[in-house]
Amino acid sequence: FIKKVILLWLFLLKRRNMAQKVQKFGMVLPIVLLSYFMILLDNSIIFTSTVHISQDLQMSATLLSWVSNAYALTFGGFLLFFGRMGDIYGRKRIFQIGLVIFTVASFLVGISTSSTMIIVMRAFQGIGSAILAPTTLAFLMDAYRGQQRATAIAYYGVTAGLGASFGLLIGGLITSYSSWRYGFLINVPVGIIMFCLTQRFISQSLRDKDLVLDWWGAILSVITFSSLVYSINGNVLRWLSGVICVFAFVTFLWIESHHSKPLMPLSLFRNGMRSSAYIARFFFMSASMSYFFLMPQALQRYFWYSPLQAAFAFIPMTLTQFIFSLFVNRLTQRFSNVFVLVLGTVMNLTGYIIGVGLGLHHGYFLGVAIPMVFIGVGQGLVLGPMTVEGVSDTKADEAGAASGVVNTVHQIGGAVGLSLVSLLTSSLSNPEKMIVHSQQIMLIYVIIMLLASLNIYRLKSK
Numbered sequence: 001f002i003k004k005v006i007l008l009w010l011f012l013l014k015r016r017n018m019a020q021k022v023q024k025f026g027m028v029l030p031i032v033l034l035s036y037f038m039i040l041l042d043n044s045i046i047f048t049s050t051v052h053i054s055q056d057l058q059m060s061a062t063l064l065s066w067v068s069n070a071y072a073l074t075f076g077g078f079l080l081f082f083g084r085m086g087d088i089y090g091r092k093r094i095f096q097i098g099l100v101i102f103t104v105a106s107f108l109v110g111i112s113t114s115s116t117m118i119i120v121m122r123a124f125q126g127i128g129s130a131i132l133a134p135t136t137l138a139f140l141m142d143a144y145r146g147q148q149r150a151t152a153i154a155y156y157g158v159t160a161g162l163g164a165s166f167g168l169l170i171g172g173l174i175t176s177y178s179s180w181r182y183g184f185l186i187n188v189p190v191g192i193i194m195f196c197l198t199q200r201f202i203s204q205s206l207r208d209k210d211l212v213l214d215w216w217g218a219i220l221s222v223i224t225f226s227s228l229v230y231s232i233n234g235n236v237l238r239w240l241s242g243v244i245c246v247f248a249f250v251t252f253l254w255i256e257s258h259h260s261k262p263l264m265p266l267s268l269f270r271n272g273m274r275s276s277a278y279i280a281r282f283f284f285m286s287a288s289m290s291y292f293f294l295m296p297q298a299l300q301r302y303f304w305y306s307p308l309q310a311a312f313a314f315i316p317m318t319l320t321q322f323i324f325s326l327f328v329n330r331l332t333q334r335f336s337n338v339f340v341l342v343l344g345t346v347m348n349l350t351g352y353i354i355g356v357g358l359g360l361h362h363g364y365f366l367g368v369a370i371p372m373v374f375i376g377v378g379q380g381l382v383l384g385p386m387t388v389e390g391v392s393d394t395k396a397d398e399a400g401a402a403s404g405v406v407n408t409v410h411q412i413g414g415a416v417g418l419s420l421v422s423l424l425t426s427s428l429s430n431p432e433k434m435i436v437h438s439q440q441i442m443l444i445y446v447i448i449m450l451l452a453s454l455n456i457y458r459l460k461s462k
Contacts, residue, residue, distance in 0.1 A: 027201035028143040029152055032136040033159045035095075035194055038187060039102065039129040040163025043071060045171035047296050048307045049180035056180075059115045065422070068293070069229060069415065070119045074126030075133070076411035077225040080263050081218035083134030083404020088213055091135050091142065092204040096195055098131025103191030110184035133411075137403035139202065141391065150337075151329050153391065154384035158325035166318065168292065172311025217263035220252035225412050232419040268394070268402055273456050277389035278409045280341070280452035284382060285410050286417020287352070287442040287449070291375070293418055294425075294438050299368070301431035302360050316369045320376030328384045338457045341385035345450045348378025352443045360432040382453075389456055417445060 046053075046068050054064045086094045105125035112118035140152045174183045227245035231238050256262040269275045296310040305313060331340045351374030358367045390406040421441050428434040 025144070025148070025152060027197070028139055029155065031194065031197050031201060032139050032152075033155060034190075035099070035132055036136045036156065037159050037163045038190055038194070039132055040159070041167045041170065042106065042125070042129075042184065042187065043068075043075075044163065044167025044292060045174070045180075045183040046071075047292055048168055048171035048311050049175045049183060050297075051300070051307065052175050052180045053118070057112065057115050057118060063115045063119070066119050067122055069419070070123040071126040071129070072411055072415035073226050073229055074123045074222075075129045076408055076415060077222035078127055078130035078218070079134055079408040079411065080221050080404040082131040083138070083402075083407070084213065084218075084263050085131075086135045086138055090204045091138055092198065092202050094131060095135040095139070095202075096198055098128050098135065099191050099195045099198070100128075101125075102128025102132060103188055103195075104128075106184045106187035106191065110181040133407040134403040137387075137391070137406065141394075141403070147333075150332070150388055153388050154329045154332065156384070156387055158328065158380070158384055168296065168311045168314050169318065172308040176306060176308035214255070214259050214261065214263035216255050217252060217259065220248050220255065221263065223248040224252055225408075225415075228412075229415050229419055232416065232423055264405060268405055271393060272459050273389055274392060276452040276455045276459070277386055277392075278405065280345070280382075280449045280456070281386050281390060281406065281409045282413035283417070283445040283449040283452070284345075284348075284386065285413035286420075287348070287445040288379065289414030290418045290421040290438060290442050290445075294421065294435060295368070298360065298431045298435040299364075302435075303364060313364065313368065314372065317372035317376035317379070320373050321380040324377050324380030325384070328381060331381075332385060332388075336460070337385045337388050338453070338460050340381050341389070342450070342453045342457055344378045344381025344385070345446065345453045346378075347374050347381065349443070349446045349450055351375035351378060352439050352446055355439045356436055356443060359436050417442075 050064055050067070053059065053067065059067075082094065082098070102125060105121055105128055108121040109118055109125060112121060137153075137156060140149065140156060144152045171180070171183055174180065224245055227241045227248060231242035231245055253266070256264055256266055269278075296307075296314075299305045299310040299313050300307070328340060351371040354374065355367070355371035358371070360367045387406060390409075391402045394402040421438050424441060425434050425437050428437060
């Protein structure tokens with residue numbers, strides 16, 4: 001049924017060629033994209049619901065930030081661990097466990113009655129997402145080969161961007177016309193449907209009995225990522241958290257370099273193009289997550305928009321991202337994957353430059369909408385190519401680990417980038433100064449992303 005809906009939608013858009021391609025992919029691609037869209041949607045729904053959540057549960061600004069951070073920490077911290085578990089115990093089995101955890105956690109978030117409950121349940125939900133995200137990408141690598149795999153991964157990258165954008169709109173609609181709780185409760189029937197579709201259409205991958213789960217690597221990766229974010233965003237003993245982060249990270253690298261079957265094979269980073277793709281994705285998400293989190297607040301505080309108006313204010317970005325993402329596959333075939341990546345990064349950079357230069361006092365159209373158009377074009381172009389470069393030339397037994405690294409960089413980049421921007425702008429009470437200074441930091445993030453993308457271009461030109 002879902003496959004038919006997608007095909008009908010593509011035909012209505014007169015995208016017959018794309019519809020034929022989707023039909024050739026079978027049901028694996030629709031299941032993967034819908035699952036990934038679901039977990040990304042939940043993350044961005046929070047952005048337009050924070051005011052109402054704080055009012056309903058009487059949460060301070062510090063506690064409120066942990067509703068997002070708790071999810072990001074467990075999501076990013078456990079990605080490597082569960083990516084490897086899929087290699088060892090079979091991806092279908094692990095994926096279905098993730099669906100159960102995510103669905104139950106979504107229900108508990110939706111019925112939360114206190115700040116403690118929602119923070120703990122968001123962390124629990126992040127564990128479910130940490131199982132689903134790397135497994136979905138590994139499904140694509142198992143099911144498709146050659147150009148079909150590149151096309152499927154391109155659609156996966158597009159979904160990563162659209163999930164964030166549409167999450168704002170859906171969150172604004174739900175919060176304005178009903179309750180923020182329904183944004184999470186809706187995952188319950190969706191999760192049940194996805195579980196049944198997985199059981200029916202996805203076959204179990206072969207278990208690698210030679211692989212041994214790297215428990216110490218898993219524990220240290222969680223400690224490293226959690227202490228890193230807390231050292232930036234925490235209030236008490238931040239210096240101690242920083243020391244723990246450094247010690248855990250060094251120990252983690254030592255264990256991974258000596259383990260026979262490491263959680264994160266360091267060989268993944270020996271390929272210069274893959275390493276540059278990880279850097280590009282980290283800083284892309286640092287900028288994007290900061291923008292999605294802070295701009296809705298600035299719009300509500302400066303223009304006095306409602307949550308729904310702030311969500312609809314993102315339409316210039318959402319539409320351009322959606323439109324240009326449809327052409328990514330065609331552009332990569334016509335030019336090259338890395339050319340599209342560099343082009344998208346330049347467009348992204350242009351959007352932040354315009355946003356910093358104009359500011360909110362020039363009005364919504366010039367100060368927000370025009371920059372959003374460029375940022376949306378950039379986001380639509382870069383996510384697919386970055387994902388392709390991040391998993392390129394990986395061995396079959398490293399598919400889950402490589403997928404885990406891509407998603408780990410994605411989540412940790414967003415959490416670290418947002419924490420750093422929030423720290424550096426926390427003293428600014430004026431909403432325009434806050435968003436302009438924030439975009440200046442985001443601009444630095446995107447410049448680093450551009451340098452990493454150009455390095456991929458340089459290496460491929462050799």
